[in-house]
Amino acid sequence: xxxxxxxxxxxxxxxxASYSIQYLRLTPPTVPGQRVLSWKLSxxxxxxxxxxxxxxxxxxxxxxxxxxxxxxxxxxxVESDDVLHLLPGxxxxxxxxxxxxxxxxxxxxxxxxxxxxxxNIPLQSGRRKGLDxxxxxxxxxxxxxxxxxxxxxxxxxxxxxxxxxxxxxxxIFIACCRSLGIPARYVSGYLCTAKLGEEGMASHAWAxxxxxxxxxxxxxxxxxxxxxxxxxxxxxxxHGLDYLDACPVRGMRKGGRGEALDVLVHVGEAxxxxxxxxxxxxxxxxxxxxSQQ
Amino acid sequence: xxxxDEMRGxxxxxxxxxxAIAEWLYATPPDLLDDKRREAEIxxxxxxxxxxxxxxxxxxxxxxxxxxxPRALGPSEWAKLSKGLEQRVRALDAFLSDIYHExxxxxxxxxxxxxVLNNDLYRPEMQGIEVPGGVYVQVAGIDVVRTDPxxxxxxxxxxxxxxxxxxxxEDRAVMMRLFPxxxxxxxxxxxxxxPHELLRTLRSVAPAHAGGDPVVALLTPGPxxxxxxxxxxxxxxxxxxxxxxxxxxxxxxxxFMRTTMGPKRVDVIYRRxxxxxxxxxxxxxxxxxxxxxxxxxxxxxxxTLANALGTGVADDKSVYPYVPEMVRFYLGEEPILQNVPTxxxxxxxxxxYALDHLSELVVKETQGSGGYGMLVxxxxxxxxxxxxxxxxxxxxxxxxxxxxxxxSTCPTFTDEGIAPRHVDLRPFILHGKHSxxxxxxxxxxxxxxxxxxxxxxxxxxGTKDTWILEE
Numbered sequence: 001x002x003x004x005x006x007x008x009x010x011x012x013x014x015x016x017a018s019y020s021i022q023y024l025r026l027t028p029p030t031v032p033g034q035r036v037l038s039w040k041l042s043x044x045x046x047x048x049x050x051x052x053x054x055x056x057x058x059x060x061x062x063x064x065x066x067x068x069x070x071x072x073x074x075x076x077x078v079e080s081d082d083v084l085h086l087l088p089g090x091x092x093x094x095x096x097x098x099x100x101x102x103x104x105x106x107x108x109x110x111x112x113x114x115x116x117x118x119x120n121i122p123l124q125s126g127r128r129k130g131l132d133x134x135x136x137x138x139x140x141x142x143x144x145x146x147x148x149x150x151x152x153x154x155x156x157x158x159x160x161x162x163x164x165x166x167x168x169x170x171x172i173f174i175a176c177c178r179s180l181g182i183p184a185r186y187v188s189g190y191l192c193t194a195k196l197g198e199e200g201m202a203s204h205a206w207a208x209x210x211x212x213x214x215x216x217x218x219x220x221x222x223x224x225x226x227x228x229x230x231x232x233x234x235x236x237x238x239h240g241l242d243y244l245d246a247c248p249v250r251g252m253r254k255g256g257r258g259e260a261l262d263v264l265v266h267v268g269e270a271x272x273x274x275x276x277x278x279x280x281x282x283x284x285x286x287x288x289x290x291s292q293q
Numbered sequence: 294x295x296x297x298d299e300m301r302g303x304x305x306x307x308x309x310x311x312x313a314i315a316e317w318l319y320a321t322p323p324d325l326l327d328d329k330r331r332e333a334e335i336x337x338x339x340x341x342x343x344x345x346x347x348x349x350x351x352x353x354x355x356x357x358x359x360x361x362x363p364r365a366l367g368p369s370e371w372a373k374l375s376k377g378l379e380q381r382v383r384a385l386d387a388f389l390s391d392i393y394h395e396x397x398x399x400x401x402x403x404x405x406x407x408x409v410l411n412n413d414l415y416r417p418e419m420q421g422i423e424v425p426g427g428v429y430v431q432v433a434g435i436d437v438v439r440t441d442p443x444x445x446x447x448x449x450x451x452x453x454x455x456x457x458x459x460x461x462x463e464d465r466a467v468m469m470r471l472f473p474x475x476x477x478x479x480x481x482x483x484x485x486x487x488p489h490e491l492l493r494t495l496r497s498v499a500p501a502h503a504g505g506d507p508v509v510a511l512l513t514p515g516p517x518x519x520x521x522x523x524x525x526x527x528x529x530x531x532x533x534x535x536x537x538x539x540x541x542x543x544x545x546x547x548x549f550m551r552t553t554m555g556p557k558r559v560d561v562i563y564r565r566x567x568x569x570x571x572x573x574x575x576x577x578x579x580x581x582x583x584x585x586x587x588x589x590x591x592x593x594x595x596x597t598l599a600n601a602l603g604t605g606v607a608d609d610k611s612v613y614p615y616v617p618e619m620v621r622f623y624l625g626e627e628p629i630l631q632n633v634p635t636x637x638x639x640x641x642x643x644x645x646y647a648l649d650h651l652s653e654l655v656v657k658e659t660q661g662s663g664g665y666g667m668l669v670x671x672x673x674x675x676x677x678x679x680x681x682x683x684x685x686x687x688x689x690x691x692x693x694x695x696x697x698x699x700x701s702t703c704p705t706f707t708d709e710g711i712a713p714r715h716v717d718l719r720p721f722i723l724h725g726k727h728s729x730x731x732x733x734x735x736x737x738x739x740x741x742x743x744x745x746x747x748x749x750x751x752x753x754x755g756t757k758d759t760w761i762l763e764e
Contacts (some may be wrong), residue, residue: 019542021542021543021574021585021586021591022574022577023574023586044323046545048545048589050589051421051592052418052575052588052589052592052595053418053420053575053592054417054587058589060543060546060586060589062543062544062545062586064542066580093417093420093421094417094420095396095410097406097407097410098410098411098417099413100407100410101410101411101415101417102411102413152578152636167544170534219308223701241417244578250574250578250583251574252573252574252585271726
């Protein structure tokens with residue numbers, strides 16, 4: 001399926017910022033399952049490309065003039081397969097076992113570890129089926145409910161709330177996998193909402209876990225929020241140990257009090273009307289900002 | 294415990310390296326030494342060389358006690374030691390280069406994969422980066438101890454932001470001022486060129502774009518850091534800018550510092566700030582000490598960080614037992630310096646042994662430093678041992694155990710007169726693009742409390758001037 005993506009992120013500041021710097025992960029890679037046919041990323045200042053710690057195509061944006069707004073625009077066309085692929089680990093920057101590391105947002109507490117153990121997921125053959133069960137078990141327990149958690153919420157906290165968004169579902173899944181000794185990681189990307197019918201999820205996140213049995217080895221995807229594997233409706237942008245590594249925008253600024261964020265994402269076939277997805281929040285941290293889904 | 298005294302030797306004969314010191318001690322009346330000791334203290338106060346003690350009142354500054362009796366090593370002892378240090382640093386650097394590229398040592402099964410890749414101090418951010426000259430550790434501080442005339446043991450490798458070199462330099466300066474005659478009698482190798490050697494080392498690892506005159510700056514966490522004095526001291530001695538994170542910014546794939554003359558590009562950052570705080574967009578999101586965007590410039594080779602990020606995985610105490618294997622694996626040589634035998638308490642057998650022998654062992658946190666969080670079994674109370682037992686049982690992989698070594702002693706000026714006290718030695722090894730250099734000396738730390746084996750300044754240790762005698 002050919003997907004047209006239009007993703008606009010606008011930061012507004014009540015008082016001008018004097019300097020802003022952002023790491024952007026807004027460039028989808030061509031990997032098994034998706035081919036990027038065209039892509040354009042634009043910003044109010046020159047973008048400097050770099051490859052981040054996990055091999056993602058990233059950019060640095062620096063604005064050193066007073067500014068009251070930062071407008072980021074990513075548009076392009078991606079062709080996605082409906083066949084479910086295992087993403088091979090070969091050729092990546094890191095071996096799969098790296099993704100057993102703890103990370104800030106995915107550290108498992110006793111409740112999560114106990115939950116993961118209780119499912120008796122086979123670690124060798126049958127791992128994939130076991131992880132499917134894990135996905136459903138998490139989704140059964142943790143409601144999709146925006147507004148309870150935020151970008152800095154840890155897996156253990158969201159698990160405690162029994163509520164969260166796709167980011168939290170992915171973090172909980174990852175924390176469970178790692179506590180069982182299964183490499184797992186966070187993927188940020190887009191979802192063609194027309195396909196799955198869920199609201200407000202055009203910017204999306206899911207998890208990957210490493211499968212290594214008689215039949216195949218590779219990264220399998222688990223879109224916990226939607227109880228599905230990532231298929232033709234999913235376009236990946238970046239991966240990492242958790243949200244902080246893979247999020248589309250991670251930035252800091254000087255000045256610029258009163259941050260408000262507008263995000264407009266449209267993913268679909270060209271004929272559909274764009275749908276506005278808006279999230280406004282005041283920056284929680286001094287001089288820091290994180291995009292939120 | 295009968296420890297080897299470096300001046301008296303096993304047979305009670307004054308060692309050659311200590312000849313001048315022994316004569317001086319014999320000839321100088323004790324009250325004159327006491328006067329000089331007071332004078333030394335006044336000098337140190339005037340210099341302002343202090344350190345902060347963590348776990349005490351915030352910002353509490355203390356003077357590290359200075360012992361006026363030097364510690365001496367002869368030329369052949371130093372030759373062997375420095376050769377061993379050089380070998381060790383080469384192997385540790387080869388290890389870092391390997392684990393951040395091909396990971397051959399992991400594939401060969403010489404070190405468990407998880408011990409490296411899932412180590413908190415391993416940095417995925419370093420993967421695949423080419424660092425100038427292939428050098429990761431430009432400045433190493435390797436702690437060595439002696440138990441007899443012939444053996445040096447490495448106690449720990451400090452490969453992140455090792456400190457203490459300012460004490461080495463100031464101790465010598467004060468000694469020369471107080472006892473100029475003594476230096477006329479002994480041929481002591483000079484050390485005052487250390488800042489020059491350090492700067493030369495740092496310049497040698499500048500990115501290619503910097504050309505022949507790279508700009509070097511020292512990045513400090515600021516005045517609240519325990520080693521701030523040293524940061525300011527070294528920057529001044531080298532004639533480079535002392536900067537905090539807020540003085541630097543990223544623009545156009547480069548790092549700049551704000552100066553009164555406008556922005557100036559920085560090529561090499563001698564950073565005394567921990568990895569976790571260096572770029573809030575990549576590491577600890579709340580850090581205000583670092584430089585947002587620095588990682589992107591670093592990964593593209595636009596700036597050199599000295600030491601590189603992620604060197605801590607090589608000085609982690611649970612990786613330490615594998616260093617001799619690194620020497621064999623990368624250099625094809627036998628290690629010149631020995632490791633202290635180490636029990637890894639993550640291993641059930643090692644754990645069982647250690648729990649049975651806590652009263653004999655030294656137990657350390659795998660990622661600790663500064664003498665914090667350690668147990669010296671023979672000196673600990675029953676209660677302390679039991680408290681430690683509980684901590685170990687709760688988190689065995691967080692600890693290692695080692696035999697309590699009979700550390701060598703040196704004559705030291707104490708309240709009860711001149712008496713032997715245990716010492717260690719931290720030489721500083723500089724690894725540049727083309728060479729490794731070690732200024733002949735190091736920081737001798739002395740446990741001032743009678744019988745104490747803990748030399749860390751935070752635990753009541755003092756320092757001594759360290760002499761390497763020339764032929």
